[in-house]
Amino acid sequence: MNTLCQSHGKILIVTEESIECSFALGLAGRLQRDNFNFLDAPIQIVGSVDTPAIPLNSILEAELLPNAEKVKKKIQQLLIY
Numbered sequence: 001m002n003t004l005c006q007s008h009g010k011i012l013i014v015t016e017e018s019i020e021c022s023f024a025l026g027l028a029g030r031l032q033r034d035n036f037n038f039l040d041a042p043i044q045i046v047g048s049v050d051t052p053a054i055p056l057n058s059i060l061e062a063e064l065l066p067n068a069e070k071v072k073k074k075i076q077q078l079l080i081y
Contacts, residue, residue, distance in 0.1 A: 005031055009040035010078050014071055019047040041081035046074050 005011055011031055015024040028043040048054070049064045 001031060002034055005035040006038040009038055011043045012074060012078055013043065013045045014066055015045070015047045016065055017047055018050045019045050020050050022047065041078055044074050044078050046071050
C-alpha cells in the first residue's frame with residue numbers, strides 16, 4: 001500500500017463500515033504517517049453514515065451505505081485537489 005501511495009499521491013478508502021472508530025480510519029492514519037511527504041491531497045474515506053445499525057428498509061439502506069455515486073463524487077473532489 002505504501003508503494004501505491006507514493007506513486008499516486010492520492011488515496012481513497014471505501015468501506016461499508018461506519019467511518020468513526022473504524023479500521024479504515026486507522027489505515028488512513030497509518031498511511032498518512034508513513035507517506036506524508038508523498039501525498040498530494042488529504043486521504044479521503046467513503047463509508048456508511050454513523051448509525052447504530054443498518055436499517056432493514058431498502059431505501060434507507062441505500063442512503064446509509066456507500067454507493068457508486070458517493071464514490072464518484074469523492075473521486076472527483078480528490079482529483080481536483
